[in-house]
Amino acid sequence: MGHHHPYLLFSLFFLLLFSTATADDGATILKLANSLTPLPSGWSTKSSTTFCSWQGIRCDSSKSRVTSISLSKLSVSGTLPPEISTLSELQSLSVQGNQLSGDLPSLANLTKLQHIFLDFNNFTSIPPSFFQGLTGLQTFSVGNNVNLSPWQLPTDLAQCTSLTTLTANDCQLYGSIPDVFLSLPSLQNLRLSYNNLTGVLPPSFANSGIQNLWVNNQKFGLTGSVEVIGSMTQLSQVWLHMNRFTGPIPDLTECKTIFDLQLRDNQFTGIVPASLVSLPNLVNISLSNNKFQGPVPQFPPSVITVKNEGSNKYCAGPGVPCDALVMILLEIAGGFGYPSTLSDKWDGSDACGWPLITCDVGKKNIVAVNLAKQQFTGIISPSFAKLSSLRSLYLNENNLTGSIPDSLTKLPELETLDVSNNNLSGKIPEFPSSVKLITKPGNPFLGTDVDTGSSSGGTISGPSNGGSSAGSNKILGGVIAGIIVAVVIFIVVLSFVLYKYKKRHPKSGKELKWDGGKAFFKNVVSGGGNGYNVTIALDIQSNGGDNSKNIFEDGNYSVETRLAGTFGYLAPEYAATGRVTSKVDVFAFGVVLMEIITGRKAVDDTRPEEVAHLVTWFRRILTTKENVPKVIDESLNPDEETLATIYTVAELAGHCTARDPYQRPDMGHAVNVLAPLVQQWRPASQQEDLELGADLDTDLPETLRRWQTEEGISMVSDDTSLTQTRSSAPSMSSGFANTFTSNDCR
Numbered sequence: 001m002g003h004h005h006p007y008l009l010f011s012l013f014f015l016l017l018f019s020t021a022t023a024d025d026g027a028t029i030l031k032l033a034n035s036l037t038p039l040p041s042g043w044s045t046k047s048s049t050t051f052c053s054w055q056g057i058r059c060d061s062s063k064s065r066v067t068s069i070s071l072s073k074l075s076v077s078g079t080l081p082p083e084i085s086t087l088s089e090l091q092s093l094s095v096q097g098n099q100l101s102g103d104l105p106s107l108a109n110l111t112k113l114q115h116i117f118l119d120f121n122n123f124t125s126i127p128p129s130f131f132q133g134l135t136g137l138q139t140f141s142v143g144n145n146v147n148l149s150p151w152q153l154p155t156d157l158a159q160c161t162s163l164t165t166l167t168a169n170d171c172q173l174y175g176s177i178p179d180v181f182l183s184l185p186s187l188q189n190l191r192l193s194y195n196n197l198t199g200v201l202p203p204s205f206a207n208s209g210i211q212n213l214w215v216n217n218q219k220f221g222l223t224g225s226v227e228v229i230g231s232m233t234q235l236s237q238v239w240l241h242m243n244r245f246t247g248p249i250p251d252l253t254e255c256k257t258i259f260d261l262q263l264r265d266n267q268f269t270g271i272v273p274a275s276l277v278s279l280p281n282l283v284n285i286s287l288s289n290n291k292f293q294g295p296v297p298q299f300p301p302s303v304i305t306v307k308n309e310g311s312n313k314y315c316a317g318p319g320v321p322c323d324a325l326v327m328i329l330l331e332i333a334g335g336f337g338y339p340s341t342l343s344d345k346w347d348g349s350d351a352c353g354w355p356l357i358t359c360d361v362g363k364k365n366i367v368a369v370n371l372a373k374q375q376f377t378g379i380i381s382p383s384f385a386k387l388s389s390l391r392s393l394y395l396n397e398n399n400l401t402g403s404i405p406d407s408l409t410k411l412p413e414l415e416t417l418d419v420s421n422n423n424l425s426g427k428i429p430e431f432p433s434s435v436k437l438i439t440k441p442g443n444p445f446l447g448t449d450v451d452t453g454s455s456s457g458g459t460i461s462g463p464s465n466g467g468s469s470a471g472s473n474k475i476l477g478g479v480i481a482g483i484i485v486a487v488v489i490f491i492v493v494l495s496f497v498l499y500k501y502k503k504r505h506p507k508s509g510k511e512l513k514w515d516g517g518k519a520f521f522k523n524v525v526s527g528g529g530n531g532y533n534v535t536i537a538l539d540i541q542s543n544g545g546d547n548s549k550n551i552f553e554d555g556n557y558s559v560e561t562r563l564a565g566t567f568g569y570l571a572p573e574y575a576a577t578g579r580v581t582s583k584v585d586v587f588a589f590g591v592v593l594m595e596i597i598t599g600r601k602a603v604d605d606t607r608p609e610e611v612a613h614l615v616t617w618f619r620r621i622l623t624t625k626e627n628v629p630k631v632i633d634e635s636l637n638p639d640e641e642t643l644a645t646i647y648t649v650a651e652l653a654g655h656c657t658a659r660d661p662y663q664r665p666d667m668g669h670a671v672n673v674l675a676p677l678v679q680q681w682r683p684a685s686q687q688e689d690l691e692l693g694a695d696l697d698t699d700l701p702e703t704l705r706r707w708q709t710e711e712g713i714s715m716v717s718d719d720t721s722l723t724q725t726r727s728s729a730p731s732m733s734s735g736f737a738n739t740f741t742s743n744d745c746r
């Protein structure tokens with residue numbers, strides 16, 4: 001069997017060529033004809049010679065390949081034969097509204113398939129790999145197949161990147177909604193009503209283009225908060241009713257196109273926000289059978305269907321204001337994210353009759369609030385300061401974050417404040433000596449600059465968002481420091497790549513100048529706490545220049561120019577959100593990494609629209625690892641080892657630019673991923689070090705500090721990220737696969 005005869009191979013090849021050329025889909029259509037009763041008119045079970053002209057069948061111009069099967073509402077029963085999987089030219093399969101049964105065939109890898117309608121039939125199973133490779137799929141409808149054996153939406157759904165409509169009502173779905181919506185940018189209609197879906201709304205719903213969202217009437221019920229809805233700005237019809245959602249209705253200010261919002265029969269709490277009442281296009285709303293608090297919302301006359309009967313925990317009728325004490329306590333509950341336990345306890349309009357509250361004998365003023373051991377998260381609302389007769393306040397043994405509001409020091413009667421065993425942070429306000437303040441045990445960060453409230457405090461919506469804005473400048477400082485460190489680390493890594501390149505091609509005339517990176521570092525840092533202004537200003541200056549120039553081409557390592565463009569590109573992100581979040585900064589960093597890898601600008605108007613936007617384009621590239629080398633800036637000319645590093649950095653970049661800010665890593669993580677690369681690429685000899693201009697035998701943080709001293713620059717605020725880099729780098733050096741988890745940038 002050693003050598004194959006060349007003639008044999010030759011004839012095999014022609015046989016293959018010949019058989020593909022003559023193959024048509026007739027045999028498959030004949031199989032289909034034999035599995036349907038009654039036979040659609042004009043069809044034959046014996047000969048397929050004319051199958052391209054049979055009713056409901058369409059072929060391509062070769063008259064041999066089927067492009068469309070359309071058998072909707074013909075009252076046929078029978079099955080779909082597995083051979084349908086061979087119809088590789090099939091674009092549309094419509095068999096809805098029949099009595100078809102049995103197993104659904106696999107349609108995996110039919111990349112031309114755009115529309116599949118299977119709804120209103122009696123199919124019994126769907127293959128788990130059903131969505132594999134259906135990259136052209138736009139419409140998938142499988143609803144109302146009540147006899148399907150229970151199935152879950154697979155994560156393979158992420159491969160259907162063209163999907164606009166997914167309809168799967170009442171078809172035995174169970175399990176959670178997979179978090180794949182970053183991969184489905186065209187999705188507009190998601191209809192999953194009347195199933196047994198459980199778990200939370202996936203975070204990747206955030207900023208999606210979904211207009212029509214039906215997840216109502218789940219048997220057990222979806223759970224958790226619906227916060228993400230507030231960022232789904234394309235929504236028009238939202239059916240969330242008959243589930244187990246909790247927490248408040250989010251701020252819906254950005255959801256201007258909602259006309260139909262069904263929230264009834266859940267466990268929502270909190271005050272119905274003004275942003276809901278004033279939705280400009282709202283027509284249909286239902287709120288009944290929840291735990292809403294505060295006054296009954298009053299909708300304008302344009303809202304025609306208000307289903308508002310049924311139990312809630314409103315404190316006054318429509319148009320009637322609630323008691324002032326009740327409103328203060330609700331603001332306080334808002335600080336904790338309106339927990340259900342509190343909504344259950346604080347019912348009705350008489351605050352003095354509520355559990356955990358003690359009033360004076362006249363029942364006019366609250367003198368004690370005991371909220372100890374309630375497992376509350378969130379923040380201490382500054383609204384406590386409105387309870388002017390308060391003598392004791394117990395908040396101990398919860399999981400509260402953020403700081404102790406300064407306003408509490410103004411409570412004239414306060415005697416005892418117990419906040420021990422929480423996770424508070426920030427400065428401890430100065431209370432009068434008459435106040436017994438208990439902060440320990442627990443609260444390890446109280447009295448420090450760490451802000452424990454930045455993550456949980458920021459997501460609470462409701463009337464009392466009073467939080468820790470004082471801390472945000474600190475965070476900003478820390479974030480800037482983090483970006484700088486990470487960028488510098490990456491520059492060091494790249495410098496070394498270039499160094500190796502230069503060594504291999506000594507005559508190329510391309511020269512590495514580390515000074516560029518150093519200058520960039522200086523540029524950013526010298527802005528101090530004002531780093532953003534500096535970098536954005538830089539952009540305005542450099543916009544006139546030629547940004548698209550290959551960064552390494554002129555022998556000058558002009559990172560500044562390139563990065564400046566990026567920061568400019570990011571300025572709209574800041575302007576749009578009106579706030580600086582660390583997640584935006586991580587995004588910024590991701591864009592910088594992408595630019596360095598590809599040698600392209602963040603937005604390149606000279607390129608076709610599909611590829612002009614670097615982040616979108618690069619994230620698409622990232623879905624297949626094999627594509628990455630094709631887009632690497634050619635001047636990097638990576639060897640195998642370098643390529644591996646670039647994969648890691650590319651993946652990090654994708655991770656950092658995740659559409660959902662919650663999926664983006666923090667800067668500390670980015671530093672952790674990059675730091676070991678520096679270790680790995682440490683040059684072998686002292687001489688190489690000198691050529692690089694940075695002494696890599698010293699720890700990187702050490703090097704940074706040395707530069708700072710040299711240049712007389714002081715690093716921005718607490719440089720926790722620097723120390724983190726040093727302490728956590730070794731533990732990460734074993735490899736990077738484990739730094740990314742399942743739903744990263746895919």
Ligand SMILES: *[C@@H]1O[C@H](CO)[C@@H](O)[C@H](O)[C@H]1NC(C)=O
Nearest residue numbers: 106107108109129130132133
């Ligand atoms: C679809 O194609 C991919 C890649 O060629 C392959 O790995 C996968 O097994 C195929 N799926 C099915 C169900 O045939």
Ligand SMILES: *[C@@H]1O[C@H](CO)[C@@H](O)[C@H](O)[C@H]1NC(C)=O
Nearest residue numbers: 077099101102122123124147
């Ligand atoms: C659907 O299929 C089930 C079992 O497969 C069968 O018992 C039932 O009669 C079918 N219903 C219809 C309407 O065909």
Ligand SMILES: *[C@@H]1O[C@H](CO)[C@@H](O)[C@H](O)[C@H]1NC(C)=O
Nearest residue numbers: 174175196197198219220221
């Ligand atoms: C729904 O799903 C839950 C959790 O997966 C399961 O315990 C329950 O039995 C299911 N209910 C029905 C009616 O299928």
Ligand SMILES: *[C@@H]1O[C@H](CO)[C@@H](O)[C@H](O)[C@H]1NC(C)=O
Nearest residue numbers: 237259260283284285304305
């Ligand atoms: C409002 O809801 C009712 C009842 O569900 C429905 O009949 C009506 O068509 C809806 N109106 C709009 C504009 O969606």
Ligand SMILES: *[C@@H]1O[C@H](CO)[C@@H](O)[C@H](O)[C@H]1NC(C)=O
Nearest residue numbers: 373374375376397398399421
């Ligand atoms: C605080 O949260 C942690 C982690 O979620 C949990 O283990 C702990 O029990 C909570 N503590 C209290 C007092 O609720």
Ligand SMILES: *[C@@H]1O[C@H](CO)[C@@H](O)[C@H](O)[C@H]1NC(C)=O
Nearest residue numbers: 399401423445450451452453
């Ligand atoms: C307390 O806050 C710190 C800082 O945000 C956090 O790392 C830690 O996990 C928190 N502890 C608990 C028990 O929630």
